[in-house]
Amino acid sequence: MHSTDNIKTTPGSGQGDPCRFLAEIACPHLQPVNLEECGTCQMLGGVSDPALLHTALKGCFRTIREQEQVIGREQETFAHDFSDISRMVDHLCKGDPAIRIASNSNITVVNRLAEMLNHLAASMQEMIDDSHEMAIGLCEHYDTLNRLASGDFKARASVDSPNELIAKLGMLINRESETMLSTIAELQKTDEELKTAYQQLQDIIEFLPDATFIIDSEKRIIAWNKALEEMTGFAKEAMTGKGDHEYSIPFYGVRRWALVDFIDDFNDGISEHYHLIEKKGDMLLAEKYIHNFRDDRGIHLWITASPLFDRNGNRIGAIESIRDITSFKLAEEQKASLELQLIQAQKMEAIGQLAGGIAHDFNNILTAIIGYGHLLQNKSREDQVAHRYVSQILVASEKASRLTRDLLTFSRKQVMNLTPINLNEAISSIGDMLSRLIGDDIELNIELQDEPISVLVDVGQIQQVVMNLVTNARDAMPEGGTISIATFTRQPELEPARQPPAISGRYAVISVSDNGLGMDQKTSEKIFEPFFTTKETGKGTGLGLSIVYGIVTQHNGFIEVQSSMGQGTTVRAHLPLVNNPSDKSKSEILACIPFDQGGTETILLAEDNTAAREVFKDILEGAGYKVLCAVDGNDAVEAFKLNADRIRMVVLDVVMPKKNGSQVLKELKAMRPGVKHLFLSGNIADIIHDKEELEADLHFLPKPVLPNALLSKVREILDETVLHPAVI
Known part of the structure; x- marks a missing residue:
């Protein structure tokens, strides 16, 4: 065995620290994972002792077995931990983040993986919790939006959700709903204003x-x-x-x-x-x-x-x-008609003024001619030639007098002696004259109403109306034809374009029809104008129908004309009816009154025209009267003052210099109330002008005056006859 002092080596390299497998030289720093390096360890290679080597190998084997056991245990632990990890992953994949695994494994990587999975599970749980809160919030917000869409503009979204997104979405919904509510309020206000304006427009259109x-x-x-x-x-x-x-x-x-x-x-x-x-x-x-x-x-x-x-x-x-504008058109037509009538009236007024002025002077001349003519005629009865000459003079004078009367008639200034008559008799009496007037090539039919037709008229003027209408009808039939005269009564129906009758009630109608040439509307509108004629020059005066118009209008009547080209013409003259007519005409009554043509009374004659004054003086003196003459109004007043005790009557010209007839009469009546008088004038306008100043017992004769008419009237007044003709 080597001492640690003798062997200094490093594990795995035979260098450094001593090997721990040798009891004598333990190697405490060598990690088990490094055992595979022991075989290359210089220390092991340097062992020569078999026993020591055997010991080292046993130690090495033992170490290996221990390592295997450790590895086995670690594998078991890893397998167990991996099973937990796999189970957790499976739960996580199924959306169950509630599972957790321990992170106390001996294996570091397992612990790290467990921590990661636990963190992932926690994150998933947090996400699921947030998703649940979001789902609930979204459902609540959807319900709020649905209520708003249904018209519940008071609905509001919740803003206290733990989910920040849901909370902000709620605030956005509430903010937008407030904006929408304000917009809707403005729209409702605008809609109401539009409805009001539309209704006002409808009302205006309806109005x-x-x-x-x-x-x-x-x-x-x-x-x-x-x-x-x-x-x-x-x-x-x-x-x-x-x-x-x-x-x-x-x-x-x-x-x-x-x-x-x-x-x-x-x-x-x-x-x-x-x-x-x-x-x-x-x-x-x-x-x-x-x-x-x-x-x-x-x-x-x-x-x-x-x-x-x-x-x-x-x-x-x-x-x-x-x-x-139908009424307006009719009014225009009526206006045009009235304008024509006004023009007609102005023409007639102008001609009437001219005629009046002419008549006054011309009638004075005719008075002298007719008066002396009659006196001469009475003295020349034994001389037939002279008598015939004088008669022709008187005929011509009468024609001239008639012409003057015609001028005054259509100008509505002619005197009318009104008498209640039977219109049928007045027309029947001139039937023969009408037949001679129209000639042999024209047939005359007269159909008069069976019942009497009573009118208050000047019979002579009405007969003149009939003659003028018949003459006009005759001239419209140059190749012959038929003229029909009819009388009847009717209640006029007012037409929109015509003036109403002057007098309401029933009217007598004189209808004169022909089947001649007829007229167009333009011509028929002018036929009553003075001097208007369709005849050749020299064959008509244009006064015939103007005279008819003047006479009928002066009698408070009116005329209707119906005509068309080639269909003839019908003229209907309307005259007011009267009740309780007299049984006798004026001429018949006067004819029954006895009177003496002459007398011996003293008469004051006031006339400014010398010729007229002389003829009146000769006529009156020829009848036995004593005549005092005056040349003007002042002269008449002075003469009456000087001879008032013997003057029994005054004959006054209406128009005289210095004082007119009415002024003279007033002064004379102041001296002798009830003085008898007679007015003479060549123009009815003179007497009409002064009529308001004269009293009801007015006596009047128009010039020219026939001698017999003058003598009859003077005698009538002197004898205080109370029956006097009506004077207009």
Whole structure:
């Protein structure tokens, strides 16, 4: 055995520390894992003693066996630990992180692996715990979102979750729900405002007096107001939503373009549907007449169409308004008719003023001619030639007098002696005259109502109306034909374009019809104008129908004309009926009154026209009267003052210099109340002008005055006859 002092070696190299296998030289620093190096140990190789070598080998073997046992035990421990590790891995793979394994193994790597698996299990457990919390949080958040989506805007998400992500998600949901709630509140407010504005717009559309409808960009009806319902009879519910030009059906009965359809396509085709078309920017205006709108009546429409845009200028639809202007059109026609009547009245007034001025002077001249003519005629009865000459002068004078009366008649300034008569008798009495008037190539039919027709008229003027109408009918039939005269009574029906009758109630009608040439509407509107004629120059004065118009109008009547080209003409003159007519005419009554043509009384004659004054003086003096003459109003008053005790009557011209007739009479009545008087005038306007200043016992004769008429009237007044003709 070697002493430790003699052997200094290192394990595995024979160098360094002594080998521990030798009892004598233990090697305590040699690790068991290094035993495989003992065979190469220089120390072992240096042992020569077999016993010592044997001992060393036994020790080595023993060490090896021990090492094997240790390794076996370590393998068992490792197998056990690996089984635990494998079982834990299996649990972890199955998602069960609850298992744990001990980390107190003798094997370091096993302990490290156990620690790793335990850490992994803990991490998995933490993750699973977090996932569970997240799942619960997500379910809660989903429920909150679902409640919000269902309209429960008060729902809120939980924000106290231990999971940070879930907590932040809850805060986000709550923040967004608050924002959404605010947005919804704003939208609800805007929606209410839009609903209010829409309702206001609907109310405005409904309130519009014009029939109005609105279409959208697809030309579907979205508004149809009440005025349009009333106009067309089509309800809003039935029309809303309709398209394909159905908005035209209520007006035209078919689908066709309306005015709104021409907004984007303004072309010449629009004139086929509308007239009086006007375009102002995007707006269209037009007029339309529909002949058989509803109840087969005609209707005039004024239509306006305009596009509708949104705030960005995009076209979103169009609006069309329709106004019924039928009444306006009728009013325009009536206005035009009234304007024509006004022009007619102005013409007649102008001619009347001219006629009045002419009549005053001309009738004074005729008074002298007719007066002296009659005086001369009475003195020339034995001289037949002279008598015939004078008669022709008187005939011509009468024609001139009639012409003056005609001028005054159509200007409504002629005196009318109104008498209640039977209209049928007045027409029958001139039947023969009418037959001679029309000639042999024209047939005259007179059909008078069986019952008497009582009217208050100037019979001479009414007969003149009939003669003028018959003459006009005759001239309308140059190749012959038939003229029909009829009388009847009726209650006039007021037509929209005609003025109402001056007097309400029933009217007598004189109807004169012919089957001659007829007239167009333009001509028929002018036939009553003064001097209007369709005859050749020199063959008509144009006064015939003007005189008819003046006479009928002056009798508070009116005239209707019905005519068409080639179909003849019918003229109906309407005269107011009267009740309880007198059984006798005025002429018959006056004819029964006895009077003496002359007398011996003193008469004051005031006349500014020398010729008229002289003829009146000669007529009165020729009948035995004493005549005092005055040349003006002042002269008449002075003459009456000087001779008041012997003057029994005054004959006064209405128009005189210095003082007119009415002023003179007032002064004379102041001196002698009840003084008898007679007014003379060549113009009815003179007496009408002063009528308000005169009393009810007015006596009047129109110039020219026939001698017998003057003498009869003077005698009547002097004899205080109470029956006087009505004077207008």
